[in-house]
Amino acid sequence: MMLSRSNWIIVGLAVAVAAAGGWLQHASQRAHAPGGSSGIDVGAIAPDLPLSGLDGKAHRLSEFRGRKVLLNFWATWCGPCLTEMPALVRAQANVGEKGSIVVGIAMDDPARVQTFLTTHPVNYPILVGRLESPSTSLQLGNVGELLPYSVLLDENGRVLATRRGVLDGDQLQQWLAPTAP
Secondary structure, eight states, X not given: OOOOHHHHHHHHHHHHHHHHHHHHHHHHHHHTSOTTOOOOOTTSBOOOOEEEETTSOXXXXXXXXXXXXXXXXXXXXXXXXXXXXXXXXXXXXHHTTTSOEEEEEEOSOHHHHHHHHHHSOOSSOEEEOOOSSSOHHHHTTOTTOOSSXXXXXXXXXXXXXXXXXXXXXXXXXXXXSOOOO
């Protein structure tokens, strides 16, 4: 069966619209990041962002220099984040106090985080990220601002890896392993 000329035109238009839609979706993901915040490259030094502790005290990422740091962005309303937390607790327990460190960065209301942690305590520090644009997670490469999101920093604050989604136990063990001399 041969297609009529009008059917060929319809098929051609459908293909063109689909291609344009794919291109626009790709372009919009890059455009989502305001003001040049297009991500952070592996090998770049992470910005020394100011963050608040749950006690209201100011902290900076540079406080953790000298140790490999896993920054884990999460929120109390994020189901996958809450699924990931027990693995983060186990990973932190396995590396000890002098090794790598997990730092949770809550992208949430501080009071809600405080309440959540009273019933779900963790063994690593929790800081509160900036929610206003550009958010703390966006400034550290989370262009889609999806949670959970993790950034691994070396002892000098250089980005070793980033990951959108839940880290499993094997990945955590690999990421937090001591750096070879």
